[in-house]
Structure formats: structure tokens, C-alpha cells
Amino acid sequence: MLDKTYEPASVEGRHYARWEKDGSFKRGQKPGADAYTIVIPPPNVTGSLHMGHALNNTLQDILIRHKRMLGLDVLWQPGMDHAGIATQMVVERQLDAQGIKRRDLGREKFLEKVWEWKAESGGTITGQLKRLGASCDWSRERFTMDEGLSEAVLKVFVELYKQGLVYRDKRLVNWDPKLVTAISDLEVDQKETQGKMWHFRYPVEGEEGAYLTVATTRPETMLGDTGVAVHPEDERYKHLIGKHCVHPLTGIRLKIVGDDYADPEQGTGAVKMTPAHDFNDFEVGKRHDLEMINIFTPTAQINDEAPEKYRGMDRFEARDAVIADMDALGLFEKAEDHVHMVPYGDRGGVPIEPYLTDQWYVDAKTLAKPAIEAVDSGKTKFVPEQWTKTYYEWMHNIQPWCVSRQLWWGHQIPAWYGPDGEVFVETSEEEALAAAKAHYGKDVELTRDEDVLDTWFSSALWPFSTLGWPNETPDLVKHHYPTDVLVTGFDIIFFWVARMMMMGMHFMKTEPFHTVYVHALVRDEKGAKMSKSKGNVINPLDLIDQYGADALRFTLTSMAAPGRDIKLATSRVEGYRNFTTKLWNAARFCEMNDCLPGREFDPKSAKETLNRWIIGEVAKTRSTIDEALASYRFNDAANAIYQFVWGTFCDWYVEFSKPLLNGEDEAAKAETKACAGWILEQILHLMHPFTPFITEELWEKLGKGADQPLITSSWPDLGEDLIDQAAAEEMDWVVRFITSVRSVRSEMNIPPASKMPSFLNDADDKAKGWLQAHWDLISRMARLESYVLDGEAPKGSVEILHGGAQIVLPLAGVIDLEQEKARLEKAIKKADGEITKIDKKLSNQGFLAKAPEEVVEENKARLTEEQDARAKLQASLDRILAAM
């Protein structure tokens, strides 16, 4: 006997362990079957499960479990990325606490520490994904720093280099002075900041008293100024082009250049140029051959290029010093409040510096072409489609991708330098040495590039590197690549999706997935993004503890409507927890009545209308779910099963079955037992992808047990031929009969316990037959004690419209006639409203002429129906009035 309530905490772990032990998640168990493959968006090794992960992985798990049950050779490829910056920061912080500095430790020792950290505390998210129920093939788990994946990285880097698609260049990069590394454009957050616009005067060389006023938000960069730009057509300054200003602090001659970049409308129209520390100035500087003076150390202190007094100051200190010095010289004009954008490093959290360094770049523009083409041609589709635009937007304006990072944790760049700086890019030191020998004609010493690659460089290879590319198992790659669908949030379309597309197209010649399903962001109840600083984070693990993993999964699924963010309220989770309880109790009912799943039953053989009806309903539900999942409408799928289980099976079928299960008709009883058990079996199967734990638990307890687990059983194959329209019509009539009587009873304040007689008047033969056939359950559920067909009811009875017939309840003396009068008048008013509306439509010539015939017919039928109903209501009202 099942316990009275379902306790998720006591069963979830057991089932997960069991599935794992059985190897249920493993690929390759269906010889000859088509593959279905999803690669997990690799979570960060330092990360822990947040709501976004919970949603993302629930959706993937639903697809995976569904396809697994459909008999495909399913691979859900799990793993993590090494999160270069984040991980290095974590370990450095730990060492700091022990008073150890990374630099003192040395590269090799430090990396040992990182691996130690990974072994001890990395990857907590893996265990958390298991708690969610994620059925990944853990036997194939990969890590971007694994040997195999690292080999893929080396091969890709070297090949791209040899094809000229990776190159070294000296340009301005986004430099994080806290982490002391370059970062990519995408890792920079622009933050609106209240600052000041400072106006200073630069004296013009050789013209006593003449000066140019320039404005800047960053006075400290003046120490690196090498020019002033004005618009070439600007009458105020035209004559100065070619002349110089003299920098009052550094003494440097600032060339005055004419360039369109200077906007005459903006400020004074004269712009100071710091080509080594500003992206725009850099471009202008290149055009006019301005000197580039780097005034910062890697940690953003003033270096030796600046006058001595500023050296060693940090950038903010230098700002104050520059302002004070210019003021002392009488060259400070004014300062205005000014809101502007300041770039911040998304990891380090300090303002980034545009910084002139040598870095490695990927020629993203070239790689983007086939990746764009793959989407153009429809080989890869975005769902919802609108994200295609976002993808194009990025791809068409793509910039060179800076992939080198001045870190230790990551894939060290396979580039070696000869004594004269000649670079040799090879997959190993031996090959580099060999190449160097060929180049120099003798053995030379090489030094390896210190830097590592951007983590996303390795993530970009994920769909094929995880399958074993470039080595071993070519069959595996062939079988599972291209993968099927990528499930991800829109926030990493640029970071990850676009880059996987580029690398996939280049190295595999085929798109990495045919569909990119982009899901919503999970926000808090009020729609705010969840963040630690706001303190509005809901931890999915807390919800799992409180309500069970199934409830959380079902909540996220039912809210995962395409193209919308999810505002998560815990009341929703509670509601779906109640749903799992409901299922549990329905199963308990089945158990008590010996209606067990897993037994032989042929739904086609069912004779009872009730059973034929519910069989048809479950068949419809199955196809709704399949269609919804095929088009990634997860919410529709979840709502269909919810509606069927609660609204149809529990609310009606279970109640209807009671008289049969307790009745005398042994054949009907046996069929109903078998059928109810079979329906429960279908429910457990259909719900399994959404709520794997409770369904497996019920299957184990009531069905075929742990030896034939649900997870690897077959998805229901229920054909259209199981849908019996006549049975549906009949049961619908019964349901509406009961609902109508209940409604009137409730409105008339008839005590629920009291039974009453009834009449069915003006019914056709079919309806009369239905009433007789289903009297047992109608009388039970509508609390009626008898019926008379076409009898004469006493005056003052309540008359209820039911289809073309009337249900009459002789309640004279029991009910309040005034109240009944009001009820009928309200119903008449409603009918009148409908009649007026339809009448208006039907008297419109345009409508009759242009609307499709079936719409016109439908409206005509409705009009007749409403008029008929109105007439009967009026007659009832007349009788009530007569009785008053």
C-alpha cells in the first residue's frame, strides 16, 4: 500500500542512483537506432546550480527522456568548462589567505594547486544536476582541460594559424588591470557612470596667448596625449591644422590634425588624442601617424614614459594630480557633470583600460561567413525564430576575436619564439624545434608563449571535441555529429553559439546542430534579474528540498513559453507540488481498487463507453504532447498532461469508475479495472519526461517494478483509431448534466448531502438512453435519488437547460423563488446578448457574402440554439412567476 503522501526527498536519490547503476543514461544501447544528441552547455567548473541552469537542463532532460523512450540512441553529452579567469581567481584567493602569491609559487606549482582544487571542490554543479534528475551520460563526462579536448584545441589553433585565420597583432585590447590580462569585447560591461567632463587649455606652439580647449572625462590620459584633432572643415580651427600645441605637463609637441572624427558640434570641437589609450584615438592616430605613448603599467599605474612626478601613481591618483597641475598653470577651464559609459571587466569588476599589446586574434570575419550561410540556408534554425536576427546582427558586424589571455590556467598557446622573435606555431615542442631548425638551418633555443587561450575557444569546439575529435572513434563522431538541438539562453548566443557555428562549419564542414532552442531568462517574481547583490536569488536546490525536483521541473516547464521571460513565484512551485500529490493519490486509488499498471490490456477491446472515452482522451493527450515537444512548445506539453491527469482522469474518470468498480456487472468491473490500470500506465509514461522521479516510484511500486524501469521503457504508441467520437459525445453529455445540476444546487444553497428526485423532459431518444445507461454515476455525482422521463413536474420547480432538453428539479418549497427568478433572468439576459450579437452578424450582407460558408452556418446554428434556449428559459421563468 502506498503511503498517504508522496515524500520526494526519500525517493529521488534512490531512483537516480538506480538509473545510474543500471547504465540507463548511456548511449549506444540501441544498435541500429538513429542517434539523438544534445551537448550540454558546459557549466563553469566553479559554478553552482542557479535557476537558469535548472530551466536549461530540465528542458534538455525532457527532450532526452522523450526520445529515449521513443527508442532512439540517445546521447546527452555532459561536461564542464575550465573557466580560466574565474577558476584562477578562486584558487589565487585561497592561496592569498595562506599568504602565498601565485608568482612566488611559479606556474607549474600553481597549476598543480588548481587541479587539486578542481578535484576537491570543482564541479559541485554536477551533483546538483543529478538532483534535478538530469539523465546525462556521465560515463562520457568531459572537461575542456582534459587531454582529449586539449588536443583538439591545439590542432584547431595550429590549423587556423597555418591557414592564416589565427594571427598575432599589436592593437588596443580591453585590458583588465586587476586581473592583468586581455579580455574580449564580450567580456566588457558598459556601465553608465556619473563623472565629469574636464576642460583644459593646450597652448598653441609659437602663438603667444593662443590655445585650444579640449575636453576629457579621463584627465590622467593627458599624459599620453600626442595630438589634437579638429574637423577639417571647421572654420575656427582650419588654420591650425599642421601646427602643434605644446603639452604643458609632458612637454610633448601635440600635432594638430584634421579628421572627421572631431565633431564640431561636440564640446569645443577640438579633441585631444591619446592613441595608445582610446579606441577612437587609436584609429585617428593611425590615420595621421601620431605617436603612441603607453603611459600605464599592466596594473594601470603611471609608467616611466610620463614625467617623473607621476610615475607609480595609480590612474585615479594621477587624475587628481593632472587636474591640480593644470589648474596651477591656469590651464584648467571648467568641469561639468557628465554621465558617460565606463567599461568594466565582467570578472574583475574594475574599469578596463584600452591597452596596446601583442595578442593573438582569430579572424572571425572569415570564419563567420559559412556560419552565416548555415543559418541563411536553414540548415540551422533558431527557435523562436526572432533570435536569428540577433545572431545575424552579431555575425555581420563581427570583430577580430582576441583569444590570448595573460593567465596560467588554460590551454597554453602552442607558439614558440626563436632568438630573433620568429614564431613557430606547432602542436608540440618537438615539432616547433624541428620547424625552427628548418628555418634557421641549425638547432636553436625556443621560448614558448606564456599566454593561454580564452576559455570560449575550447568551448567553441564542444560539439565535436567531446565526441573524441580529432582522434579515436570516428564512428562516434559520424553517428552523433551534427548534434540535434542546442538548448541555451540568449545571453550566450554571441559567446558560445556563434563560435560553435564558426568552428563547427570550419572543421567539420557541417553545422553543429540543426536547431538552436533559445529559452527564457528566469527572473524573480517582480521581473528583476536574479542577482546576488539584489538578494533576490531563488536557489533551485532549496525548492527541490521543499517541493521535490519534479515540482520544480514541472513549474519551469509549464512556464517555458517561447520568447518570454519566466517570472518565478514560489506559489507556482507549490501548485505543481500539489499536482504531484494529486497524481500520487490517484495512483493510490488505483492500487486500492486493484487497477494496476503493467498488466495485459488491449484498449481496442474495451466495450464500456466510459472506458472507450478515457482511452480516446489519453490518445489525444499523447499526440498533443508529441506535437508540442516536436515544436519545442514545452508549456503546451506540460499543460496538456496536467489537464488530462487532473481535469479529466482525476476529476471525472476516477469518480465515474467507482460505481462500476463496486457494482454487480462482473464483466464491466473487470474491464474497468484493467482499463484504469492501463490509463495509469499511460499517464506514468507520458509524465515521465517531465516528472521522472514520482513516475518511476509509482511504476516501481505498482507497475513492473525496478527490473523494468520506466526510464528505458517505450513511449506510448496510441493511434487515432482509439479515439471514439461517439463515446466522447456521450460522456461529455453526462459531464455537463452533472455540472449543471451541481451548479444549480450550489446556487440554490441545497445542502450537498441531500438527495432529490429529477425529471428529464423534452430529451431525444439518444439522451434518454444516456441517462438510463449512466444513471448510477449521474445519481451519485449529482446527488439525485430518482428520475422520471417526460413527467409532469410540480409547480415552482427549477428547470435547467441541458442541450435541447430540460432537467427539472422539483424544489418547490425548498428554494427561494425570488432567487430562481433572478437566475433565470440572468440567463435570459445572457442569451439575449448572444442573440443580438449573432443577429447583427447575420444581417450584415458583407458577412453573408464574404465569410466562409462554415462560419456562416456555424453562426446560424448558434443563433437557433440560443433562441431555443432563450424560449425555454422564458417558459421556465413564466412558470416560476406563476408559482410566486
Place this chain on the structure above:
RNA sequence: GGGCGGUUAGCUCAGCGGGAGAGCACUACGUUGACAUCGUAGGGGUCACUGGUUCAAUCCCAGUACCGCCCA
């Protein structure tokens, strides 16, 4: 500034050219042998606004207002 999305019941959201829907919340009643994490019934909406297209608009188009996101 450029792009994208949203505005439907008190709340969270579906729907999307021809009869306004769900869950939660609310109200009333209710321990009939699965279930009070429940049952039965009920109230509640000029589908943001203004125009246009159409026989017909919550739905399509244009504009306005407000909200949100992405990119400069």
C-alpha cells in the same frame, strides 16, 4: 542613438483573424472510503491607447504612451 520584445482577470502567464482562457489568489459551501498538498460551485477582463486594413481585429498594419532587454 540602433535593434528586439512586452502591455490580456487581483498576481503570474497562455491564446492570436470569426463564441475571452489557465494556474495561483479571492468568496461560499463541504471530512460521500484516492486526495483538505483536497472537493463542489462562484465572482472577476472597454485584451494599454489612437487610427487603418477586413464582412469580421485581443489577434494583422501604422502611430502614441509606458516597461524591459541587447548593442553602440
